[in-house]
Amino acid sequence: MTLAGHLPILPVVLPLVAGIVLLALRRVPTGVQRGVGLVATFALLPVAGGLLQATGDGTHLVYLLGNWEAPYGIVLVADRLAAWMLLVTALVAVFALLYALNGTDTEGRHFHVLFQLQLFGLNGAFLTGDLFNLFVFFEILLLASYGLLLHGGGRLRVKAGLHYVVINLVGSTLFLFAVGTLYGVTGTLNMADLAVKFAATPPENAALLQSAALLLFGVFALKAALVPLYLWLPAAYGHTSAPVAALFAIMTKVGAYSILRVYSLFAGMDSGPLAGLLDAWLLPLALATLALGVLGAAASSGLRQQAAYFVVASVGTLLTAVGLGDADALAAGLYYLPHSTFATAALFLLADSIARGRGEPGDRFEPGPAMPRAPLVGSLFFVTAIAVAGMPPLSGFLAKFMLLRAALDTSTAGWVLAVVLATGLLGVIVLARSGSLLFYRTHTPQSTMPVPSLAALMPVVALLVLVLGLTVAAGPTTEYTAAIAAQVSAPQAYIEAVLGGAR
Amino acid sequence: MTLLLAVLLPFAGAALVAWVARSGRSRAAWAAGAVTLGSILLLAPLLPLPFAGTTLVQQVDWMPALGLHLAFRLDGLALLFAGLILGIGLLIVLYARYYLSERDSMGRFYASLMLFMGSMLGIVLSENLIQLLIFWELTSLSSFLLISYWQHREEARNGARMALAVTGLGGFAMLGGFLLLGYIVGSYELSDVFASADHIRAHPLYVPTLTLILLGVFTKSAQFPFHFWLPHAMAAPTPVSAYLHSATMVKAGVFLLARLYPVLSGTPEWFWLVSSAGLATLLLGAYTALFKHDLKGLLAYSTISHLGLITLLFGLSTPLAAVAGVFHIINHATFKASLFMAAGIIDHEAGTRDMRRLNGLWKFMPYTATLAMVAASAMAGVPLLNGFLSKEMFFAEAVHISQEHVAGWLLPALVTLAGAFAVAYSIRFIHDVFFNGEPVDLPRTPHEPPRWMKVPVEILVMLCLVVGTAPALTVAPLLAVAAESTLQTALPEYHLALWHGFNTALVMSLVALAMGVLIYLVRRPLTAWHESGANRIDARIPYNALLNGFFALSRFVTRRIDTGSLQRQVLFFLLAALALGVAPWLAGESPLTGKRPGLPPDTVSLSAAAALMLATIATVWWRDRRFTALIVIGVVGLVVSLTFVKFSAPDLALTQLSVEIVTIILLLLALFFLPQRGEPEPRRSRLWRDGFLALAAGTGTAALAWAVLTRPYETIAGYFLENSKPGGGGTNVVNVILVDFRGYDTLGEITVLALAGLGIFAMLQTLILTAPSRDTAGRAWNADAHPVIMATLTRLLLPLALLVAVFILLRGHNQPGGGFIAGLITAVALIVQYLANGAAWTHQRMASDSQPLIAWGLGIATFTGLASWAFGHPFLTSTFGYQHWPVVGKFELASAMAFDLGVFLVVVGATLMILTGLGGLHRPEPRQAAARQEAH
């Protein structure tokens, strides 16, 4: 087995080793730790790129851990979707980390260790082909996120953290109930194998399986912050440190990814009791999430909370694309995924600079002193707001256009059009208000706070450049997401790749 | 590509201007002018094409799969508008240079202006509808920046937000409309859309499509009832108003009306929707304009009125009306731009725009006055000026239409009335400002503006004159091509001339003039009457009500749902889980109970189960007496581990037991710092609700367990049993699964443990809690913290415990045991030292920092996994072999054992870190510390 053959495991091993090294090096100067963290995070970019390359032609890279064949051992499966998620994660992580180096990382212990292990958990979740292993990696990324969320401490942060931890513990419990039931009926844990077993399930087990599969959906919906399970998100994201919130922009996408991955296999089969399981549930909930997310953003009293609610809204849009159950819509969603991740991450980072620049009023929507570097920060906010609201000409608009275009062919076109367009408009109104309150309604004298350093604004610019890149390269990018959607919509290939000769 | 460049240049220019502006105010103006000229020069060579009757279409692929290209189109209509945008844009650049004061940031102004110019150019040159929409929205966004330019003024901020909200609404509606259009046609290219015009008009989706697109048009062109944003946009600097409200922003709407005229017009829906909106706007605007005391306010409403006129013309949907519409677009742009600039000059020089104070300026600025008067006459439609010609055509068409409709006389009557009001407010503009007595305490004494500030006005007024006197020689060819590309068919018969003979239209004009004078004469009573009820018709009131309503609603909804209560979150999650879990059973197709025979219950199990359930209930019951609850929950854990023993799971039993011990110790330590008693629930209703929920959840899981247990299943377990020894080299299958078959899970799980340890460590760094010196009953704690007997005993026990741990670790691969259990036992043994001897004593003898243990453990486990790469195997591939040593004899060495060692270390490290960290929190009060010293 050549080294290239180990490519699928690299996104997992790399951050793990980095985390261990950082833990061992905890006594060395901060500079060294930062160096290690940066190198390890940047290294994920070529790895993800390589995987994108390797899976581009539609092959599924199956990696047998411990050299035990599926479905007995645990397998990693790298396909277009997984590679896509890995790349987006790596990109956000790089800039979140760069921002954190402005001092966030030294506000508490073990930031860099937690950061690397967070990536370990995320990447593992994207790659695994085993349902119980997915649970394990959910726990890893959760515990890492607990640590990161609480990093730095503070009253509201601790309260938000407590809520986040407890609700997720309850969620994990439900996850185990669901996985257990699935195993108890089918006697296997490998997702592909499960899909095969489902297709061949006798009718008397139908309700039992559906019930278990829906419970699993409940868990994923919690991670994805789908209505009515999104209440943990605004507080958690709104009160944690900026770089962590920026990194968390990808976390809700893990839930969305799991829904897509698992149910494209389980419910994607033509036959079996689970065929089309979520059709009745996902779309209405997603639209409700979109609407409530924007309402929440309108009700927010501060910019960070508003950003958090826009994360909720973006999940709504993304899952609308998934819920339409149409390849074109899915392609739109997968194109929207990186856009919304970058845009919301940028907003979180920018909100931090704004809060620091304004001093006492912080990021609250109250008239305050004019902040230093207002023209630059203001222009950045203008662009970020356009991106977050999905206004032309940036990729968010293109994604929504694709989504609506695809929706027109479905029976629910009216609803989707109404909700997406209306929330789009409201988003614009809300962000215009925020911008005008934060930057225009200023009273002299100017804030005496330190000027936001370029090092703090650079990651924001970089994320916006990524959004711009998505816009300019919309053609090839959407072609690729269409390829992803096509691959996801045809689970048979995945199953054959994993089970190979076994079936 | 020329067209693309011409559009993109201003966008690039925006950045350039902003950058140049740092090095001098005029430079920004020069740069902006250069950029504008650049676009003009790029388009200039293409000028002949439209006149030769050819439509130039240039296209670059962008998202070909979606039919979204960068496609540009240069035909007569596009050319006309491009000319207006760039030509007047250039004049505005010049004018603004002298208008803006020292305090205003030139860079921001010109940059936004360039952005806006580019967006407008993009609209009129677009071949692709979605691309057109993109530029459409960009005009909304950039106009937001322009209107809010004087951001310190509240009316500027609100005006900008209102404009954005209203035009944004239109934009999103139009997106819907275009999506439908593309859905009907199958393409977003204008050429294809034109080709399938009949198909569109016949399509069932025609009406929604039309409505949505018209929403966009009406909001943008300030048609009734969306006109209200325009007057508030007057808070912008006058150059901006002159640009946005004469030639560009508001003209985008009528441009689209013209653009899609061949596709959407010719149906009764179009006729009624468009012409009625136009007529209402025409009248309302003309009427309101008369009563505005603010110069710009008057011009704003006059703009609204003229836009209504143009809309009405397109609504009439006769070819000639369309021609007249295009013609009036040109004329209005010229005279309105010059009027705004004149108003700006007056404001600039006199310091106010209030016509009740501005009087008799003639003697101060006769030259400007002349220019303004000519332009105003054009606005009034006085002969020899361009306004007259298009108005004549308009009247003629009104009459022409009226012959076909019942009560047709109404239309000519109404438009004449509107004309009369136009005359009236034009007279007022002239008379009130330049004559009508003396100025009333002006801030400063007015005088003529600087030379170059007048040039743009001169040019525009000159245009009004030449077009008005010699239309055939000047505007005719441009109008022809523009009108032709609007209609997409051959032009109707018409000729531009001053004198069409003594016809109805002329009569209407004369009547309008006469009536206008009359209205002006009786303006005072009229004004009084109007102002008595003016505030009653203000569309801003419903707008604000709507907006505030939205924000209030969102706050209400969000506050109701997101109360920041954890209990509610858990509640929601439970309800969701119940709904999801129960839903599939409602169909009632499959039975709950399966066919698998079960085991008979025996008394031991029965009593054990009874004990467990009782203990559980007791835990719930005594939840507020926390120590008691802790003890009974310990019983629960104990019985659970017994259950594992009973059902052939020795490893689990051991693990559960040791975890149980550690957890209880942990809870004890924690309880030390928490209130010993809980507060009783204030509301019984809550208890009932939760009780019911708990019952439902319990029933659910019980049913789930029952359903599975009573069903047969085939499992992949056989494989593990077969391959455990030959493939994994161990007879304890569970352990082999943990360290080999599913070693990856285990790796993840020790990472979780490590993370828990680190997270807790990080939390404890900043956590300081003082231990109570007395319990809840007020009794002092036992001062003798560490009884001597216990201390010595545990010290003797430690090596023994460690020995057991090592033994369990080693045999784990083949017999119940393994890394976890060994690790936990070790940890417990060490913890006991803490409890018995106190942190101080223990720290002297043990490394207090257990982080290296975790690092080592994770490291060993990971690198054992990585080692398999060297042998060309995947991550975590295990190997094992049998060694023969003298004395020791034959024994097995498996890589999995190294892995298990890693597990062991992490478990020890993490557990120690957690417990010692928590134990270390204890900051004893002095008295106790003293007591401890004695104890030692």
Next chain:
Amino acid sequence: MEALIALVIGVLTAGGVFLALRAQTFPVVLGLTLLSYAVNLFLFVMGRLAVGVPPVISDAATAYTDPLPQALVLTAIVISFGMTAFVIVLALKARAELGNDHVDGLEDEEDRSS
């Protein structure tokens, strides 16, 4: 026997859920612990009930129970241990930061009634 186990799991879950819905941190922690017992037991019995057939290969043994659920439960136990430990300390932290042991950091939950 199956019915008995199902009942036990049900009771454990009910107790856990009830406590998890309480307003102070300590009972919530107890509730989560009960829930983890419940789910571990549940996961374990997914391998069905078998007496006296531990999955340790030996020539004497004739049959073995399903080892996989046991391995899963072992993993689950350890994970839930880590989680419980974390939430316990977090509860202490919350008490220190918020000044009381209400999950929402309130003196009285009157105004936080859902």
